[in-house]
Amino acid sequence: xxxxxxxxxxxxxxxxGNVLKVDAFLNHQCDVALFDAMGAHWAQLFAGRQIDKxxxxxxxxxxxxxxxxxxxxxxxxxxxxxTQSINLDGDQYVSSxxxxxxxxxxxxxxxxRFLQAGEHVLLIDDFLAKGNALHGLIDICKHAGVIVxxxxxxIEKGFQEGGSKLxxxxxxxxxxxxxxxxxxxxxxxxxxxxx
Amino acid sequence: xxxxxxxxxxxxxxxxGNVLKVDAFLNHQCDVALFDAMGAHWAQLFAGRQIDKxxxxxxxxxxxxxxxxxxxxxxxxxxxxxTQSINLDGDQYVSSxxxxxxxxxxxxxxxxRFLQAGEHVLLIDDFLAKGNALHGLIDICKHAGVIVxxxxxxIEKGFQEGGSKLxxxxxxxxxxxxxxxxxxxxxxxxxxxxx
Numbered sequence: 001x002x003x004x005x006x007x008x009x010x011x012x013x014x015x016x017g018n019v020l021k022v023d024a025f026l027n028h029q030c031d032v033a034l035f036d037a038m039g040a041h042w043a044q045l046f047a048g049r050q051i052d053k054x055x056x057x058x059x060x061x062x063x064x065x066x067x068x069x070x071x072x073x074x075x076x077x078x079x080x081x082x083t084q085s086i087n088l089d090g091d092q093y094v095s096s097x098x099x100x101x102x103x104x105x106x107x108x109x110x111x112x113r114f115l116q117a118g119e120h121v122l123l124i125d126d127f128l129a130k131g132n133a134l135h136g137l138i139d140i141c142k143h144a145g146v147i148v149x150x151x152x153x154x155i156e157k158g159f160q161e162g163g164s165k166l167x168x169x170x171x172x173x174x175x176x177x178x179x180x181x182x183x184x185x186x187x188x189x190x191x192x193x194x195x
Numbered sequence: 196x197x198x199x200x201x202x203x204x205x206x207x208x209x210x211x212g213n214v215l216k217v218d219a220f221l222n223h224q225c226d227v228a229l230f231d232a233m234g235a236h237w238a239q240l241f242a243g244r245q246i247d248k249x250x251x252x253x254x255x256x257x258x259x260x261x262x263x264x265x266x267x268x269x270x271x272x273x274x275x276x277x278t279q280s281i282n283l284d285g286d287q288y289v290s291s292x293x294x295x296x297x298x299x300x301x302x303x304x305x306x307x308r309f310l311q312a313g314e315h316v317l318l319i320d321d322f323l324a325k326g327n328a329l330h331g332l333i334d335i336c337k338h339a340g341v342i343v344x345x346x347x348x349x350i351e352k353g354f355q356e357g358g359s360k361l362x363x364x365x366x367x368x369x370x371x372x373x374x375x376x377x378x379x380x381x382x383x384x385x386x387x388x389x390x
Contacts, residue, residue, distance in 0.1 A: 028305075029309045063272065076224050077225040077227060
């Protein structure tokens with residue numbers, strides 16, 4: 001998606017350790033017009049699929065998923081939580097994932113009543129690198145008996161294994177921008193061709 | 196806002212200890228069509244105000260704020276973070292708040308470059324009870340020199356002091372539903388009149 005690639009080139013920052021900072025428009029400050037265009041693009045890419053619900057994970061996925069949902073007939077968006085709270089009661093699906101950005105293990109929690117067996121869900125997240133967060137969500141989907149109809153990612157780090165692993169497992173992963181190479185010294189960034 | 200009140204009556208659950216669970220449509224599963232109607236309503240209530248940016252706090256505020264932003268000319272949405280991460284570098288505004296639902300103290304963090312002195316911001320959050328989270332955001336706004344043009348709340352617990360304190364301090368708080376009384380035994384809920 002050219003608009004997203006252009007934006008990453010313009011406002012993204014590459015940091016040592018393969019860190020791509022896009023907090024100016026994606027995951028701290030949010031450009032909602034861009035989110036809307038992303039939603040429209042995913043809707044084209046997943047056209048003809050049955051999508052009953054969008055599943056994402058707090059926090060950065062929420063805004064993108066909620067804005068994108070408009071392009072999928074305003075289906076409900078469920079966001080997995082990363083901490084227990086007294087607001088979370090009743091039966092839950094719980095998985096566990098390791099975050100490299102937070103540098104710790106944390107739970108992924110979804111209340112059972114918000115995933116009904118047989119529902120078709122679209123997973124949405126801001127980043128795909130090693131794929132840990134997505135595997136946590138997929139694990140929950142398996143336990144719930146819901147069908148993962150597709151996975152919509154804003155930015156995939158193509159040089160890490162998450163995307164290729166998921167595609168090998170048979171998931172239909174549509175990343176709007178796939179970073180092939182990036183260089184913290186020169187600021188240079190190369191994208192793979194995407195749909 | 197009648198649509199929100201009706202929804203709270205239908206899908207909300209009152210728990211002992213003045214807990215109102217609205218996770219079926221507001222803060223775990225999200226009804227984005229309802230969020231859109233809420234955004235349109237806030238846009239009416241704050242008509243004529245200069246809103247350069249919306250500021251909210253992770254996680255439950257993000258979806259509501261991002262969908263609502265469409266009704267404010269797609270202004271940027273900034274969400275305050277509650278945990279440090281290697282993605283958060285550079286100068287930050289940090290405040291500290293106590294959460295009764297999480298039962299612990301946590302930081303509220305906004306990167307300095309996303310709040311420019313003189314900007315007019317609208318604060319949006321899902322709940323207002325004691326007002327701790329909002330006071331954390333307001334504290335950050337004061338340090339940043341931004342003008343809090345208004346505060347849009349989905350559900351205010353009118354029997355707790357947060358709303359009246361903020362209004363006494365001069366803030367223009369617009370809550371779409373104000374719960375006056377609720378009874379965990381009978382499930383009965385009474386709303387105050389709102390704009």
